Amino acid sequence: MKYVISGTNRPGSKTLMVAKHIQKMYAEAGETIGIIDLQEMTLHEVIGHYGDTAPEAMKQAVAKINQADGLIIVTPEYNGSFPGALKYFIDHWSYPDSFEFRPVCFVGIGWSFGALRPVEHLQGVFGYRNAFMYPERVFMMNGPKYITPEAIADENVVKLLKSQMTGFQKFSKALSAAGLAANERLAKK
Numbered sequence: 383m384k385y386v387i388s389g390t391n392r393p394g395s396k397t398l399m400v401a402k403h404i405q406k407m408y409a410e411a412g413e414t415i416g417i418i419d420l421q422e423m424t425l426h427e428v429i430g431h432y433g434d435t436a437p438e439a440m441k442q443a444v445a446k447i448n449q450a451d452g453l454i455i456v457t458p459e460y461n462g463s464f465p466g467a468l469k470y471f472i473d474h475w476s477y478p479d480s481f482e483f484r485p486v487c488f489v490g491i492g493w494s495f496g497a498l499r500p501v502e503h504l505q506g507v508f509g510y511r512n513a514f515m516y517p518e519r520v521f522m523m524n525g526p527k528y529i530t531p532e533a534i535a536d537e538n539v540v541k542l543l544k545s546q547m548t549g550f551q552k553f554s555k556a557l558s559a560a561g562l563a564a565n566e567r568l569a570k571k
């Protein structure tokens with residue numbers, strides 16, 4: 383299964399709305415995908431010491447990631463980068479299992495630059511950790527204006543998201559057909 387990761391735990395987050403719209407798009411295209419929501423990880427209670435035992439919800443999310451056939455990361459722009467909550471979560475993933483050869487694509491939400499910088503910062507992290515990054519990224523400029531729980535009210539952005547989805551589906555299938563699926567590699571270890 384693929385999972386869309388909503389990259390912030392801010393209550394009322396636009397990012398979570400976009401993640402839900404993306405989940406619906408995949409459903410309409412015939413594929414059921416899951417959501418991993420940072421709000422469910424009770425981060426507000428637990429951000430403490432690295433090395434402490436991770437909370438159960440975080441362990442469960444990492445287990446899903448380690449089995450995923452694709453990850454769609456939706457990130458807002460917070461101070462020119464992706465949120466610390468998302469980095470904190472990523473810092474609990476396991477290496478190489480969570481990252482290596484795992485197909486990943488990126489969607490950014492911001493004002494003037496549509497979260498270009500956060501997405502490129504994430505690409506730095508995932509490139510360093512040997513993930514397969516799908517090159518078609520979506521940058522939602524002025525995102526807060528047209529994202530509501532009901533819709534992404536910008537036709538062009540919806541078109542870009544759909545194009546990314548169909549390309550990403552082919553990308554993960556092609557990698558698997560070529561014997562490059564992360565999960566198969568892990569199974570062989």
Ligand SMILES: Cc1cc2nc3c(=O)[nH]c(=O)nc-3n(C[C@H](O)[C@H](O)[C@H](O)COP(=O)(O)O)c2cc1C
Nearest residue numbers: 392395396397458459460461462491492493494526
């Ligand atoms: C802590 C914080 C920092 C932000 N910094 C930026 C920024 O550097 N650039 C930008 O374009 N928008 C910035 N924004 C605006 C957010 O990118 C925008 O409101 C987006 O919708 C936030 O996603 P969210 O609703 O999921 O929290 C910031 C918002 C917050 C809460």
